[in-house]
Amino acid sequence: MTRNTPPQRRFDSLAAVKDSPLRLDGEQRVDLGEIFGENTFSLSSMQARLPKPTYKALLKTINEHTPLDPSVADAVASAMKDWAIERGATHFTHWFQPLTGLTAEKHDSFLSPTGDGRAIAEFTGTELVQGEPDASSFPSGGLRATFEARGYTAWDPTSPAFLMEGPGGAYLCIPTAFASWTGDALDQKTPLLRSIQALNTQATRALALFGSPAPRVRATLGPEQEFFLIDEEFAYRRPDLVVAGRTLFGAKPPRGQEMDDHYFGSIPERILDCMNDVEVELYRLGVPLKTRHNEVAPGQYEMAPIYEDANIAADHQQLTMSTLRRVARRYGLLCLLHEKPFAGVNGSGKHLNWSFSTDSANLLEPGTNPHENMQFLFFCSAVLRAVERHQDLLRVSIAHAGNDHRLGANEAPPSIISVFLGDQLTDIFEQIEKAGTAETSKEGGLLGLGVDALPRLPRHAGDRNRTSPFAFTGNKFEFRALGSSQSISFPATVLNTIVAEAIDEMVTNLESRTADGVEIGEALRALLSEEVPKFKRIIFNGDGYSDEWVEEAERRGLLNLRSTLDALPSLVESKNAELFEKYSVLSRRELESRHEIMVEQYFMTINIEGETAADMARTMILPAASRYLSDLLQCMERADDVGIKVAGVEATARAVAEAVDGLVEALDHLVKQNAELGGEEVHDKAEHMRANIIPAMNAVRERGDELEKMVPDDLWPVPTYRDMLFVK
Structure with a gap:
């Protein structure tokens, strides 16, 4: 059969394998003890370069969060400047975390003209302590008008400065806070x-x-990061991956993760x-990294x-x-x-280990006899009290459009917040x-494995539960x-914040007694x-994926905020506003601004996906299907x-024609919904996204x-799941 236009496949999985870059210079050998932290202006670097009184x-x-003396700065x-320049840095930046979820930086050169045609490298304490990036284009949720551009960055001395290197040179990054001219937190x-x-x-x-x-007492964090790595040959030929970060189309391949052979398998070269x-x-x-x-x-x-430490872990x-x-x-x-x-x-999560x-001591370490460790039981109870009282806030803290795809699915915990304690602590x-x-x-x-040559293993007093959104895992x-x-x-x-509140109230109670x-x-x-009777409803050691748990959680009076817009x-x-204000964590203005930003980000995320899906269907999928239908009709003729x-070709043509008609009908509806947007207010637009666009x-x-x-x-216009998931 002939085609009106020759097929031009826009990607080649064989080429992706053949041309994939690999290390060709043998194994990279590094001395971990020597390189660890070499690009950070660490305490040891400060101690070596600063006078003793200044360092102290x-x-x-x-360590004690005392105010910083300007002379120290x-x-x-x-x-810091000398250290960075010795390592090839030409610029510095105040590195901060605006409410986009990403980081931001504006680079300034160390060089300052002297007036005689020369320049010298300068970096003052004032430049270190405070910067002034333009704040007008960062999300503020109404904290400041768009035409008011002033924003301040303030040096965070508790998180070390670091050097970022690249082919074009290096620059010094100084972790900072970011606030508006009125002092509201924008980060x-x-x-x-x-x-x-x-x-x-x-x-x-x-x-x-x-x-x-x-x-x-320090909060500590250990975040586990899940991610996918796929070949660029495929990724950049998919507008949905480029624009939305996820595939908006893609049929399930004959083989996915059913064989369970990828998990903990040998990592591809x-x-x-x-x-x-x-x-x-x-x-x-x-x-x-561990x-x-x-x-x-x-x-x-x-x-x-x-x-x-939590702050450094977040950076x-x-x-x-x-x-x-x-x-x-x-x-x-x-x-x-x-x-x-x-x-x-399976989708990707980020498990946040928190203590x-x-x-000298982890306050959530139960010890060998937890029932006797009253200090541990106090702090553990404070956490349980906090989670039971503020399950809504914990749900809000992980609410966004991307996470709606996985919460409650077969690889992620449900949207119902509960706590897994394990048999030992539950019994106590x-x-x-x-x-x-x-x-x-x-x-x-001890756990015996039935083979004399194998050691008898210490067995924990309780198993782990991978379906729990908030699980105690030892310490x-x-x-x-x-x-x-x-x-x-x-x-x-x-x-x-919620644990601080629980400890505060429990300590006050004890002080009174x-x-x-x-x-x-x-x-x-x-x-x-x-x-215990007040918070015990939050404890659940069973299968969080089961329908029975949803029913049981409802009987217990637990919240089931299924989507982002349900939670926000x-x-x-x-x-919650009173909680954050009481402990001076977020003012009511700052809290309301974050609510507005989260609603707006939800709207924009789904809106981008809706427009991208319509474009791909109209300009890629529909033309490919029409060409195939044309080929079939020519064959029949x-x-x-x-x-x-x-007869087989005719039956195939009818099936393709029916699917094309169905696609056009669905596409017309999506285009119409995309055009409507749902109203003028961002909350109305967000609801339109959930109710109509999705x-x-x-x-x-x-x-x-x-x-x-x-x-x-050879006609399908985008790489398939088979290509993307299995070509490594």
Whole structure:
């Protein structure tokens, strides 16, 4: 059969394999101890370059959050400049985290003209401490008018400056907070720092009451990052991946993740080379990456660090995402951080491991006999109390359009917030509820494997639960509902704040009891016996994916905020506004601004997807299907001319024609809905996206995916899932 126009396949999976970049210079050998942190202006770098009194003053600011003396800032700026220039830096930037979920930077040269035709390298304490980027184009949620451009960046001395290197040179990045001219926080870092301070204040109160005083308590984070790596040969030929970060069309391939052979399998060579380079760059920036492995879906991977102070961990997490994207390009790969880039296989999350500790002890470490560890039971109860009371805030903290695709699906926790404690801790709290105290802790024992040569393994007292959104995992809580693309700062801010409130109220209760002469141990046992019945409804150790749990959660009175737009109104409820204001984490204005921004981002995300889906269907899928239908009709016409029966071709043509008609009908509806937008107010537009655009997109996709299974491979205009997920 002939075609009106010759087929021109726009991609070639064989070429993608043949031309894929690989490391050709052998294994990269590095001394981890030597390179770790070499591109950070670390405490050791400061100590080596600063006078002792200056270094001590700076250390006091970092550790005790005392105000910074201007003379200290001048000395640090001079030492930081010299350190950066010695390593090839020509510019510096105040590196900050606006409410886009990404990072931002404006570069300034170290050079200053002298007036005699020369220039010198300068960097003052004033330049270090404060910058003034244009704030007019960053999301503000109504905190400032568009025509008011002034915004300030303020140096965060608790997070080390670092050097970013590239083929074109290097520049110094100084982590900063970002605020408006009126002092309102326009970033993710400022509320996080405030929440860390609030948690420290309340937790040190508790420790003093228990007779274990500590100078400070630090929130710690360890975020696990899931992502996909696919060949650029395919990725950049898909407008949906380029524009929306996920595939808006794509039929399920004959094989997906059913064989369970990708998970923890051998990492493909090109992927491993890429991961090695990512790790080396991040090690040099002081990011303590610890693990890497294949994830469940084909083409999906994970990297995770060990714990750090929450503020530094949030900065490092942003560096991890940007480094993954940047280094992947060197290997002809595209890193996809969207929560659901491919339908029908597991999406990507970002499990946030959270705890809090003194300089010497993790306060969520249960010890060998948790039932006797009253301090641990106090802090653990405070977390449970906080989660039970503020399940709405935790749900809001992970609410965005991308995450709606995975919450409640078969690889992510449900949208119902609950806590997995495991058998041991659940039993202890049940004892406290029944008897007012706990007498025993379940033992894990040893696990024999039936082979004499294999060691007997220590067995934990309880199994893990991968369906729980908030699970206790030994000495920390794992908040598993975060989306892979989002900043960890806001979820951490919420956790720190709600736990600070719970500790505050429980300590106040204990102080009142001990003031009346009750011994602290007795007072604590009485308090816990009162608290357990209040928060026990949030504890669930079963299958969070089951329909039975949805029904059980409803009976318990737990919230089930299924989508982003269901969850967002909770953010600005009075109890939550009062909470953030009480602990000076977010003012009511700042909280309302974030609500507006989240609604607007939801609208814009779905609007972009709707327009992209319509364009792809109209300009790519429909023409490809029409060409195939034309080929079939020509075949039928010529067969008829020579008297050959082609019933199979005719049946295929009818099926294709029916699918094309269905696509056109669905496409017309999507185009109409895209044009309407739903109103003038952003809240109305967002609701229009949920109620009309998403169903219309799904209908177009259904018809498009149906055609993908009919149209010949050499006519189909975009790479298929088979190509993208399995060519490595």
